[in-house]
Amino acid sequence: MADRHLIDVHILLVDGDRLLLTQRGGSDAFSGRWHLPSGKLDAAEPVTAAAAREAYEEVGVVIDPADLRVVHVTHVAGSGPEPRLGLFLHARRWHGEPTNREPDKCSGLRWVRLDEVDELDVIEYPAVGIRAYLDGDAVAFSEHGWVPVAV
Template identity: 60%
Template sequence: MADRHLIDVHVLLVRGDRVLLTRRRDTNPLFDGRWHLPSGKLDAGESVLAAAVREAEEEVGVRIAPDDLRHVHTLHANRSGVEPRLGLFFEALRWSGEPVNREPEKCSAVQWFPLHAPPADLIEYPAAGLAAYSAGHTFGLHGWD
């Protein structure tokens, strides 16, 4: 049994009725080539807003003011990795810069998709958060039977 939970931040860059996704390059075949939101783990000593701002800039090169992030969903996920995770999903409607692939060693593509029609090969964890966001739900569980 895991003795800790990881905290992840996910950034939903929303432009009209579209959301930005990134295609992962991963040594784990369960995730390689599949779509995901810009996201990452919370670092020690970092606020969740600072983490979301950092991940957006590191992964897709956009700068977001913390005040332009809106918490839209919390997902308690199990079986998306070795340890359970608490995923915090933040919507950004404003940012500076045009999204580009800033981590080609971890990402093979950056693409806009319709919010209500994400790709079928979207990883389940972010897919659950994105579906909940679209439905207006602020909390959910994923992978807990």
């Protein structure tokens, strides 16, 4: 296992009773599965600025960082070569119509009714944050994929 932990931001764009999901492209184990617009923090970048940047880069919407609120934090193992701290942010407002701006990484976008999210093949890691949002566990913390360590 790597000696560092990545920090990821995941953006929940909710329009009424619908959530925007992206479908992973490529040929890895997650190809074809559903995810949220997301990405890693850059050096010296605040969390809300990273989330706004990733939303613009991936789906072309403009979000004022002040319109983002953290709805869940999870510490994840097994979703890639390095452990991750995932921060899930709900965008209260945004400007623009979502479009697929990274067709080399994303094979599609889809608005999904909130009551239908569980019927899709969502990658386990983002599913944790989506479920917390849907359950109303604002600013809750979870751990996912870790094997218990004997003390």
